Amino acid sequence: MGGVSTAERDRVPKQDRSRATRQRLLEAAVACLAEHGWAGSTVSAVAERAGVSRGAAQHHFPTREDLFTAAVEYVAEERSTATRALFPEGASGDRRAVVRALVDLYTGPLFRAALHLWVAASNEDQLRARVTELEARVGRETHRIAVELLGADESRPGTRETVQGFLDMARGLGLANLLTDDTARRERVVTQWAALLDQTLA
Amino acid sequence: MGGVSTAERDRVPKQDRSRATRQRLLEAAVACLAEHGWAGSTVSAVAERAGVSRGAAQHHFPTREDLFTAAVEYVAEERSTATRALFPEGASGDRRAVVRALVDLYTGPLFRAALHLWVAASNEDQLRARVTELEARVGRETHRIAVELLGADESRPGTRETVQGFLDMARGLGLANLLTDDTARRERVVTQWAALLDQTLA
Numbered sequence: 001m002g003g004v005s006t007a008e009r010d011r012v013p014k015q016d017r018s019r020a021t022r023q024r025l026l027e028a029a030v031a032c033l034a035e036h037g038w039a040g041s042t043v044s045a046v047a048e049r050a051g052v053s054r055g056a057a058q059h060h061f062p063t064r065e066d067l068f069t070a071a072v073e074y075v076a077e078e079r080s081t082a083t084r085a086l087f088p089e090g091a092s093g094d095r096r097a098v099v100r101a102l103v104d105l106y107t108g109p110l111f112r113a114a115l116h117l118w119v120a121a122s123n124e125d126q127l128r129a130r131v132t133e134l135e136a137r138v139g140r141e142t143h144r145i146a147v148e149l150l151g152a153d154e155s156r157p158g159t160r161e162t163v164q165g166f167l168d169m170a171r172g173l174g175l176a177n178l179l180t181d182d183t184a185r186r187e188r189v190v191t192q193w194a195a196l197l198d199q200t201l202a
Numbered sequence: 203m204g205g206v207s208t209a210e211r212d213r214v215p216k217q218d219r220s221r222a223t224r225q226r227l228l229e230a231a232v233a234c235l236a237e238h239g240w241a242g243s244t245v246s247a248v249a250e251r252a253g254v255s256r257g258a259a260q261h262h263f264p265t266r267e268d269l270f271t272a273a274v275e276y277v278a279e280e281r282s283t284a285t286r287a288l289f290p291e292g293a294s295g296d297r298r299a300v301v302r303a304l305v306d307l308y309t310g311p312l313f314r315a316a317l318h319l320w321v322a323a324s325n326e327d328q329l330r331a332r333v334t335e336l337e338a339r340v341g342r343e344t345h346r347i348a349v350e351l352l353g354a355d356e357s358r359p360g361t362r363e364t365v366q367g368f369l370d371m372a373r374g375l376g377l378a379n380l381l382t383d384d385t386a387r388r389e390r391v392v393t394q395w396a397a398l399l400d401q402t403l404a
Contacts, residue, residue: 037325039241112324115377119321122314122380123239132381161394165371168391172374175317178324179334189370192363196402 022060024050029071033113038120043067069130072117075110076138080145091151095201096194098149102167103190105142106174114138115178142167152201162200169193224262226252231273236311240322245269271332274319277312278340282347293353297403300351301396304369305388307344308376316340317380344369354403364402371395 028050033041043064047057061067083101087093105111114135121131146163147154154160173189176182230252235243245266249259263269285303289295307313316337323333348365349356356362375391378384 037321040325115321118377118380119239119317123242128381135381158394158397161391162398164387165391165395165398168374168378169367169371170374171377172370172372175320175373175377176370178320179330179337185366189363189367192360193367195360196364196398200398 018060021050021052021056023074025052025057025060025067026071026074029067030075030110030113033068033071033116034109037116038068041068041116065127065130068113068117069134072110072114073134073138075113076141079105079108079110080141084145084149087149090148093149095150095198099166099194099197100190102142102146102149103170103173103186106170107177107186111171111174112178115175139167150197150201159201162197166193166197220262223252223254223258225276227254227259227262227269228273228276231269232277232312232315235270235273235315235318239318240270243270243318267329267332270315270319271329271336274312274316275336275340277315278343281307281310281312282343286347286351289351292350295351297352297400298396301368301399302392304344304348304351305372305375305392308372309379309388313373313376314380317377341369352399352403361403364399368395368399 025046029041029046032046032049036045041064043057043061044054046067047054050057057067061070083105086101087098117127117131118135121127143163146152146167150163152159152163154163173182173186177186227248231243231248234248234251238247243266245259245263246256248269249256252259259269263272285307288303289300319329319333320337323329345365348354348369352365354361354365356365375384375388379388
């Protein structure tokens with residue numbers, strides 16, 4: 001107990017710097033994957049984008065698979081936390097607004113990056129096991145947040161599947177936004193389904 | 203009028219052979235794309251798979267883009283026709299069975315092939331315009347069949363968006379089936395959503 005040694009004082013900022021470097025790499029990795037796809041996404045390209053040396057990048061992420069799976073997981077967690085923070089009142093709030101916010105999780109660079117990773121994993125055995133695990137973890141977490149924010153009572157038969165189907169719909173809407181800006185159509189679909197879900201889950 | 207000349211008689215079987223070759227190439231192209239992705243899908247690989255010479259393949263499809271976009275469109279049309287044939291009684295039939303059959307359009311090799319093409323197109327300008335057009339045509343046709351077989355009255359406000367959202371869900375279910383066999387979960391989701399749609403569209 002008592003005072004903090006010089007070594008300890010020095011270690012803390014070093015850890016902070018290391019964490020900041022890691023975060024920059026993770027964010028750059030998602031942006032790179034979203035823009036250039038798996039074929040165009042290497043550790044070197046991400047290091048350059050993040051303004052970090054290739055050596056430092058490899059210290060944090062020894063393999064390309066490590067970097068990109070960690071990146072999608074990190075950004076997914078950030079987005080989930082941000083979505084939850086939008087609704088501090090939780091399930092007692094505006095269910096239609098929650099439906100919109102959940103769909104938004106699937107229409108940005110994160111979804112695009114994840115999609116590139118999934119599709120690459122479907123043809124590369126090395127990546128497949130990692131991404132399957134990642135998808136299961138992120139999927140469970142998103143389902144948990146959806147149930148919580150929608151105020152869905154999963155003890156009622158069918159409710160679990162209603163929420164799952166809605167998240168599948170959100171994923172499909174993300175896919176429909178891949179090649180063209182699908183915003184106008186999506187808004188109409190989400191308005192209609194937010195009403196249907198509100199009624200079904202009430 | 204009158205008799206058929208020798209030249210005409212000879213032309214017909216030649217056209218038949220040519221059409222059969224074209225169909226074999228299109229089917230092989232979808233299978234190749236579904237299994238190996240865009241990077242592993244070339245005109246040569248498809249020609250070999252179809253048992254056709256590379257020259258004959260290039261006679262039918264001068265470019266890689268021609269072959270694979272034509273393939274996805276052809277197989278999508280075949281599948282749509284087959285789905286419609288399953289319900290000769292049309293909208294007066296079993297709406298829940300129609301929901302299942304429409305979801306099935308998104309869970310086989312065709313969807314997998316189309317997904318590889320979409321994702322490749324999102325990073326390749328040459329492919330993007332072609333695939334965007336293709337997606338719009340196939341999407342419109344699928345929507346038309348869905349409305350018809352579901353007996354959806356699009357003059358009622360919201361009905362169009364109900365059907366669109368359902369097809370987005372089907373697309374999301376296809377994506378969820380990419381890395382792992384999602385059949386068991388999908389069956390439960392489809393059972394629940396078939397009931398919701400039946401109620402909403404009735």
